[in-house]
Amino acid sequence: MEIHPIRTKKDYRAALREVSALVDLDPSPRSEEGERLEVLATLVEAYERKHFFIEAPDPIEAIKFRMEQSGLSTKDLEPYIGQSNRVYEVLNRKRPLTLRMIRNLHRCLGIPAQVLIAEPLA
Incomplete structure (x- = not known):
């Protein structure tokens, strides 16, 4: 398995093409293709994070967003926030x-606490 670091946009695009092809194959995690997919996905994730x-x-x-995603109304938020007003x-x-x-909201709706403590946009 010959894999190298992703250093450039060209490397990144090539890795994405290979990841996409491997995902389409849906390999077993323990197979050579499955292991290659896992390693490439880790490299792609590290490049994207950086x-x-x-x-x-x-x-x-x-x-x-969570309300829309879960089909919640403002009434449904009352147990987490307080009365409707x-x-x-x-x-x-x-x-x-x-x-x-x-x-x-974090415990009951699964919204990350880090998101909820951020400064709201004006």
């Missing part, structure tokens, strides 16, 4: 998230 920084989403947008205030950026709200 070269393609992705900013954490805005906390309010993350909550709205408080939910509306938070979603309209009139009231900041409290530590209790952050813990509830």
